[in-house]
Amino acid sequence: MLGLRLAALSLALLASQGELPPDTASAYGTIRGDRILPTVRFLASPRLEGRESGTRGCEVAADFLSSAYQAAGLEPGSKEGYLQSFDLIRRTLAPQAELTVKRTVGGATSARALTVRTDWVPFSFSEVGTAEAPVVFAGYGIVAKEFGWDDYASLPPGGVRGKIVVILRHEPDENGTAGAKFFEGREMTLHASLRQKAREAASRGALGLVIVDDPANHEPVPNPSSSLSRWTILTEEERKLAKDDPKRPRGRATIQHDDEPLGILAALASQEFLRALDGSRDWKALQQEMDASRKPKAFAVPDMTVKLVHAFDVERTPTANVLAVLPGSDPVLSKEYVLVGGHYDHVGIDETTKEIHPGADDNASGTAAVLAVAQAFAALPMAPARSVLFASWSGEEMGLLGSERFVRKPPVPLDKIVAAINLDMVGRNKEGEISVVGRSETPDLVALFDRFASQVGFALNDDAGAGAGRSDNGSLWLGGVPTASLFSGTHEDYHEPEDTWDKVLPEKIAKAARLSFLVAYEVASGKSTPKRLDVPAGPWKALAPGKEQK
Ligand SMILES: [Zn+2]
Numbered sequence: 009m010l011g012l013r014l015a016a017l018s019l020a021l022l023a024s025q026g027e028l029p030p031d032t033a034s035a036y037g038t039i040r041g042d043r044i045l046p047t048v049r050f051l052a053s054p055r056l057e058g059r060e061s062g063t064r065g066c067e068v069a070a071d072f073l074s075s076a077y078q079a080a081g082l083e084p085g086s087k088e089g090y091l092q093s094f095d096l097i098r099r100t101l102a103p104q105a106e107l108t109v110k111r112t113v114g115g116a117t118s119a120r121a122l123t124v125r126t127d128w129v130p131f132s133f134s135e136v137g138t139a140e141a142p143v144v145f146a147g148y149g150i151v152a153k154e155f156g157w158d159d160y161a162s163l164p165p166g167g168v169r170g171k172i173v174v175i176l177r178h179e180p181d182e183n184g185t186a187g188a189k190f191f192e193g194r195e196m197t198l199h200a201s202l203r204q205k206a207r208e209a210a211s212r213g214a215l216g217l218v219i220v221d222d223p224a225n226h227e228p229v230p231n232p233s234s235s236l237s238r239w240t241i242l243t244e245e246e247r248k249l250a251k252d253d254p255k256r257p258r259g260r261a262t263i264q265h266d267d268e269p270l271g272i273l274a275a276l277a278s279q280e281f282l283r284a285l286d287g288s289r290d291w292k293a294l295q296q297e298m299d300a301s302r303k304p305k306a307f308a309v310p311d312m313t314v315k316l317v318h319a320f321d322v323e324r325t326p327t328a329n330v331l332a333v334l335p336g337s338d339p340v341l342s343k344e345y346v347l348v349g350g351h352y353d354h355v356g357i358d359e360t361t362k363e364i365h366p367g368a369d370d371n372a373s374g375t376a377a378v379l380a381v382a383q384a385f386a387a388l389p390m391a392p393a394r395s396v397l398f399a400s401w402s403g404e405e406m407g408l409l410g411s412e413r414f415v416r417k418p419p420v421p422l423d424k425i426v427a428a429i430n431l432d433m434v435g436r437n438k439e440g441e442i443s444v445v446g447r448s449e450t451p452d453l454v455a456l457f458d459r460f461a462s463q464v465g466f467a468l469n470d471d472a473g474a475g476a477g478r479s480d481n482g483s484l485w486l487g488g489v490p491t492a493s494l495f496s497g498t499h500e501d502y503h504e505p506e507d508t509w510d511k512v513l514p515e516k517i518a519k520a521a522r523l524s525f526l527v528a529y530e531v532a533s534g535k536s537t538p539k540r541l542d543v544p545a546g547p548w549k550a551l552a553p554g555k556e557q558k
């Protein structure tokens with residue numbers, strides 16, 4: 009087999025001469041399957057225990073990667089050094105959680121406590137504590153100058169300060185009942201983001217926020233697949249149950265990174281909450297009236313107070329992205345960056361079976377490829393004009409947390425990152441084929457992959473199924489960064505203990521690394537500049553990928 013491998017290597021070297029300046033060929037030639045495989049084997053070894061973010065095995069991987077970037081001669085990629093540290097925050101629901109609606113008329117008070125999980129859930133991004141205050145209804149809770157909509161405009165100044173604000177989910181007239189498309193129709197704009205709505209209410213001094221399933225878009229009675237379950241935070245006992253135990257409630261991941269606190273208690277509620285608040289009002293008609301007139305409605309709800317108690321047990325665990333940079337050689341263009349990244353974390357040890365999930369393909373393969381690209385760039389006789397940033401993300405398996413952290417607290421300005429390449433699972437299935445993700449978002453960047461694919465011996469497929477939210481490219485898209493992702497497809501060992509190092513194809517990983525190198529070099533040398541994504545400024549503040557939908 010050795011002879012075959014050498015033949016493939018020299019072919020790749022020959023092929024490279026056409027497009028690359030001659031003095032880059034030896035750097036390109038450092039990308040080799042037989043060098044990549046030991047990296048995959050180490051990262052996927054039992055000693056690294058499946059590299060779950062926040063565990064010892066993940067830390068060892070981070071140390072290994074930062075040493076390797078440093079040994080290659082690359083500089084630290086953040087002010088803190090090679091590690092961009094952040095905390096993983098795991099929240100579990102504490103028994104004190106409470107949402108009570110109180111009516112006081114003529115000195116007499118009646119109260120109705122809603123059932124957590126059935127009628128409401130606290131948002132994981134909510135502040136912890138207690139708030140009890142009078143209630144103001146504020147429409148959709150949206151302030152969108154570009155659509156001429158402000159749900160707070162008709163309230164007196166300071167009208168929600170110290171209050172509990174009640175708003176609907178979704179956006180005004182998204183079904184177009186009043187004619188031409190309003191907002192983006194059924195498409196979600198950033199204003200529909202639950203976090204953004206919480207931010208609007210918090211910035212006006214509200215103590216609490218209840219976002220209610222809007223009657224025009226949700227069944228009056230929630231069913232188990234309703235949106236509440238997506239936000240369900242497990243209790244300590246439930247968390248200990250096996251993932252497939254029927255007693256374990258369906259719930260979204262309850263782990264997030266330590267984002268800035270929003271400063272408001274926020275909850276999601278079913279329409280049962282609206283009935284408890286004012287059972288005599290036709291809330292659906294109210295929504296339809298706003299939609300038909302395209303005019304917001306806001307008012308204080310008389311006689312009512314709402315008490316919100318958000319209680320979580322919070323566990324913080326440190327983890328880190330590993331970042332390294334090759335500074336560009338051009339005095340002007342070096343302030344711009346090409347990013348090459350992939351996540352190095354995986355899912356760790358199964359709590360029930362105690363089996364290690366080695367994650368060789370997912371994503372020791374991409375991690376090893378990124379490192380090989382970094383080593384090749386470091387071996388160039390002269391750095392390209394633009395700087396090249398290499399990123400090994402943590403927290404991907406918990407919901408793209410590491411890349412999201414990077415996008416929210418970028419070590420270099422996001423608008424200076426001219427292109428990003430993501431590698432997640434690049435080592436399995438047919439050796440001569442790989443998928444590229446992002447053609448509809450970043451056609452000109454993907455065109456560069458098309459251009460160089462045959463040079464490394466790949467036939468490229470498009471994978472529309474692996475879109476935003478599936479990997480770290482989702483975070484970068486939300487930051488407006490043109491991003492394409494390489495992905496060799498799923499398989500029966502995906503997220504299983506059988507995803508072992510001996511099953512990956514080292515030469516395929518090398519090809520993915522070579523292709524990434526050629527595309528990254530093309531952009532880094534200043535010859536190509538992909539068009540930026542059409543995302544309004546600062547949306548990453550409002551959106552967490554894959555978490556906030558209508
Ligand atoms: Zn992955």
Ligand SMILES: [Zn+2]
Binds near residue numbers: 370405503
């Ligand atoms: Zn995975």
